Amino acid sequence: MKEIILKGRPAFPGKASGEAIVCPDSIQGWAGVDDKTGIIIEDSNIEKGKCIDKKILILPYGKGSTGWSGHFHSAAVSGFKPSGWLFSKIDSRSGVASAVLSIPTIADFTDDIDLFSLIKTGDFIEMDGDTGEVKIIKRDE
Structure with a gap:
């Protein structure tokens, strides 16, 4: 299996690992993720139908209004x-969501x-929000 190591800026501490869901056009807050199921419901999203739970x-x-983090929070409350x-670049919406939900973030x-050419949905990611290190373990292609 091929491994790729990247370095970004630590934005929220903690270690996490899991399967990647790659959304190059982001996910909108309102009507982007179902608050009760964690499933991506945005019609134009290439990952529509996938659940965000335990994924990287x-x-x-x-993407969207300042309420972006609130929709991810509602999904988290539902489990x-x-x-x-x-x-790629953190903004106020994503920074607030990272902090409020205590999700490791780089x-x-x-x-x-280019995260979107290096990582494909289904690749396994190990990340360290304390150091900014990301290990990508490529799925068999």
């Missing part, structure tokens, strides 16, 4: 939350690191 979400940034987040990767 790979997103460019938060469905990501294990970790990787953001962000602000350098411009030469």
Whole structure:
């Protein structure tokens, strides 16, 4: 199995691992994730139908209104939350969600690191929000 190591900026501490869900266009808050099931319901999302629970979400940034984090919080209250987040560039929406939900987060990767070409949905991710290190274990292709 091929492994890739990346380094980003630690944004919220903690270690996490799990299967990646890669959303290059992010996930909107309102009508993006079902609050009761944790399933991506945004019609235009390439990962529509997948559950965010215990996954590592790979997103460019938060998408939509300032209530973005509230929708992920509602899903977490229902028992469905990501294990970790990787953001190309963190913004206020994603920063608030990381802190409120206590989800290990790594962000602000350098411009030469394209998360969306390096990581595919189904790859296994090990991440350390204390150091910013990300290990990608490629699924068999």
